Amino acid sequence: MAIQHIGLLGGGVMGGGIAQVLASFGGYRVTIRDLTQQLLDDTRAEIVEGKWGVKRAVEKGKLGFDQAARAIELIDYTLKVEDLAQCDLIIEAVPEKLELKQSVFKELDEIAKADAIFASNTSGFVIAELAADVSDARKKRFLGMHFSNPVPVMRMCEVITTPQCEDAVVAEVVEVAEKAGRAVCMVKDQPGTYGFILNRVFAAAYREAKKIVDDGLASEEDVDKAMITGRNWPAAFFGNRGGIGKKW
Numbered sequence: 001m002a003i004q005h006i007g008l009l010g011g012g013v014m015g016g017g018i019a020q021v022l023a024s025f026g027g028y029r030v031t032i033r034d035l036t037q038q039l040l041d042d043t044r045a046e047i048v049e050g051k052w053g054v055k056r057a058v059e060k061g062k063l064g065f066d067q068a069a070r071a072i073e074l075i076d077y078t079l080k081v082e083d084l085a086q087c088d089l090i091i092e093a094v095p096e097k098l099e100l101k102q103s104v105f106k107e108l109d110e111i112a113k114a115d116a117i118f119a120s121n122t123s124g125f126v127i128a129e130l131a132a133d134v135s136d137a138r139k140k141r142f143l144g145m146h147f148s149n150p151v152p153v154m155r156m157c158e159v160i161t162t163p164q165c166e167d168a169v170v171a172e173v174v175e176v177a178e179k180a181g182r183a184v185c186m187v188k189d190q191p192g193t194y195g196f197i198l199n200r201v202f203a204a205a206y207r208e209a210k211k212i213v214d215d216g217l218a219s220e221e222d223v224d225k226a227m228i229t230g231r232n233w234p235a236a237f238f239g240n241r242g243g244i245g246k247k248w
Contacts (some may be wrong), residue, residue: 003117003176005086008032009104011043011077015093016123017151022048023071024054024063024152031076031083040077048072052152055124080102085111088177091145092120098129103140117169119145124195139164143173144189146196147182157182158196162189209221209237 006022008015011034017031032203034040047053054071057063076083084090090108092100094100105118118138120130123146129144144160157177167189174182178185187196195203218226224236 001011003028003088003172005029005087005089006033006176007084007090007150008093009081009084009090009108009157009161010034010093010095012093013046014147014149014151015091016043016046016050017052017149018091018093018121018147020054020071021180021182022176023074024057024067024180025177025204026059026182027070027074027178028180029074029076030086033078033081033094035079037079041077044075044077047075053151057152081107082111084108086113087116089119089173091119091121092130096122098125098173101125101130102133105130107139109134117143118142119171119173121145121147126191126193127160127189128164128191131162131164133211140166141169143170144196145173145177146198148198155181155183156185156198158185158187158198160187160196193226206237212236 001163008019008029008030011019011032015034019032022028023030032040032043034043049055054063054068058065058068080197090112092101092104094104100173101120101122108118114137118131118134118141120127122130122144127142127144131139134142141161143162144158144166146158146160148154159170159174159177174184186199193200210219212223213220224239227233227236
């Protein structure tokens, strides 16, 4: 199956950013569904006018004018979950609450076409747990796609696979991510864990950085300075890291 129409369940910073790169670089038709018109309006404003939006990308020479205009045309917005029914791939980008994610996937499973692929943008939940309430057939077409914020700038996409997920489904999702200009990192789902590659490695590094500060060996400022100037990190552990809900 050639994926052509992608649904985003949830807009905001993450959902909007994912939709933007899928349309801008992948050329995919995208439908974003959210709960209120205000949320949809805010998402559209971020995609078009935001700091990482398509207009700024054109101004910086990172996106052609025609490419940006086409991307804006390719993205639709809706309040109706039923409008995702014929999507080939549906990516969930709702808040990081396990029960919420499980409930929306259960609802989607009853609405979406049988061969639709489900993906979660979770930053840490076990994928098999998110798929707990969908049909056995859907579990074979269920995986993780974790993008990094801000999506138009951070090229990483972790693709998280369960033992149930079919190889052909994984290949299709990897192709989508790569067409959208993402650098795909493959990782296996594992029960009892929280996080995949990016967040687990960063959390371990943060624990060590905090111990250095707590032991009085160096200040927060000097730990951050060491990582920023010694490893060329744009930000480190204790200063303004940016992220969801922040302005970088």
